[in-house]
Amino acid sequence: MNDIHEDAFADHTQQPPDDVLAGEYALGLHSGEQRVVLERRLDSDPAFADAVQRWHAQLAPLFDEIPAHPVPAHVWASLSQRIGFNATPLKSTAPVHARPSLWNSLRFWRGFAATATTAAAICLLAVLGLHRQSSPGETPTVASTRADKAMTATLANPDGHPGYVAMMDVSEHEITLMPLDRTATPGKVPELWLLSADGHAHSIGVFDDQRSKRMPIPASLTPMFDEDAALAVTMEPPGGAPGGVATGTVVARGGITRLAFAP
Amino acid sequence: MSTTAETDHDEAGHLLVATAAGDREAFETLYRRTSPKLFGICLRLIPQRSEAEDVLQEIYVLVWNKASQFDPARARGTVWLAQVARHRAIDHLRARPGLRRLSLDEAPPLPSPQASPAEVTETRGTRQRIAHCIDQLEPSRGQLIRTAFFEGCTYEELAERSQTPLGTVKSWIRRSLAKLKVCLER
Numbered sequence: 001m002n003d004i005h006e007d008a009f010a011d012h013t014q015q016p017p018d019d020v021l022a023g024e025y026a027l028g029l030h031s032g033e034q035r036v037v038l039e040r041r042l043d044s045d046p047a048f049a050d051a052v053q054r055w056h057a058q059l060a061p062l063f064d065e066i067p068a069h070p071v072p073a074h075v076w077a078s079l080s081q082r083i084g085f086n087a088t089p090l091k092s093t094a095p096v097h098a099r100p101s102l103w104n105s106l107r108f109w110r111g112f113a114a115t116a117t118t119a120a121a122i123c124l125l126a127v128l129g130l131h132r133q134s135s136p137g138e139t140p141t142v143a144s145t146r147a148d149k150a151m152t153a154t155l156a157n158p159d160g161h162p163g164y165v166a167m168m169d170v171s172e173h174e175i176t177l178m179p180l181d182r183t184a185t186p187g188k189v190p191e192l193w194l195l196s197a198d199g200h201a202h203s204i205g206v207f208d209d210q211r212s213k214r215m216p217i218p219a220s221l222t223p224m225f226d227e228d229a230a231l232a233v234t235m236e237p238p239g240g241a242p243g244g245v246a247t248g249t250v251v252a253r254g255g256i257t258r259l260a261f262a263p
Numbered sequence: 264m265s266t267t268a269e270t271d272h273d274e275a276g277h278l279l280v281a282t283a284a285g286d287r288e289a290f291e292t293l294y295r296r297t298s299p300k301l302f303g304i305c306l307r308l309i310p311q312r313s314e315a316e317d318v319l320q321e322i323y324v325l326v327w328n329k330a331s332q333f334d335p336a337r338a339r340g341t342v343w344l345a346q347v348a349r350h351r352a353i354d355h356l357r358a359r360p361g362l363r364r365l366s367l368d369e370a371p372p373l374p375s376p377q378a379s380p381a382e383v384t385e386t387r388g389t390r391q392r393i394a395h396c397i398d399q400l401e402p403s404r405g406q407l408i409r410t411a412f413f414e415g416c417t418y419e420e421l422a423e424r425s426q427t428p429l430g431t432v433k434s435w436i437r438r439s440l441a442k443l444k445v446c447l448e449r
Contacts (some may be wrong), residue, residue: 009397009433009434009437009438009441010434011433012429012430012431012433012437013430016440017441019439019441019444020437020440020444022439023443023444024436024437024440026417027411027412027436027440028349028350028353028411028417029411029416029417029418029421029436030415030417030418031357031419032357035357053337053338056338056342056346057338057342058392058393058447059393059412060342060345060346060441061392061393061394062393062394062409062412062413063300063304063342063345063349065413066300066303066304066307066413067303068299068300068302068303069299069302069303069306070299071298071299071302071316071319074297074304074316075316075319075320076294076298078320079294079320079323079324080291082320082324083323083324083327083328085287094269101391185427220402
């Protein structure tokens, strides 16, 4: 490209040299037809495209002056639906192909283990209480068999703190979800999902964000409750995710632990 | 997310390449890591929050569909994303002149040239190159360049805001771009 002299710009009705035109385009100073024309030129004129790219790279450090801003969760919810991540509907009980991206890849769940311990301990006591209440006068043999089916899960919020504790008495087909420190989301309810070992998500039901709620476990899901499965909560419209397809992002998640009772 | 960290590890670039191959997990990670920054860019250009959210969503739809156009040899992932975001936000502004008009009516006059922020980032050294070159311009012209970049203004809007004839603004900016070019490549 030639050297550019200031005089060249005295007449603003003249098109400037390509280097400057590329800078104008990179800044986005044009509107309407001229912008469209230059956009087309990018495809047909590699030298011009290179010049624009150089400007972009040189201006890019200015982006550091723009602060990042937290993005509301609903943007991802509609985005993922729009690009087909949710294309396969989640039936409430039948296993369907899960979206691994939504359920499995949330790296922020890491580091939860340390904070989970306390809640897990609370949970253990709660399950014990629940278990004794539900099986008065059982013989020890039966009780220990039932204890094999007592499970717990502490569901961590994205910040790693426990958000919910779930207690399961699988032999009784019962699950209780206890919110620990949840601020109610207006117009949304927590929906609990079982993430089975094969990566599928199954709706267990709609719970309450303020109080503990006990629900029956759908019979078809009972065999899937084990230590290789996990539970997750998404925020959904009252009544649950429409068509069994989760629309909210995962707000809490945790693995299932089988309770080992001392003899 | 930094747009200019000059490290060998371009995480956003790697995630974009994986996204181009259809890796949904990579795309979601990319979204989680980069969307706050891109949302900041959208909000800077589009004052209406709900519109900015819509545009952010469109940007990531574009990224999902067009990630194959990202060439790691030509740009860092974050730079490419920021560029796509700014371009898309400007398209949105251009398609709805009323949106910008509204905000211009409420907008304060151009900030004084001295008010250029010097936010310290890990990439300060890199940032200073373009900032340094803009600072070499006459203050009012440097401010025009900054306003064009940060607010996505057209020539017409800059003329209106600086209450300067359109032709004069064009000449100023073109001269400024020519000077910047020399300074940047020095």
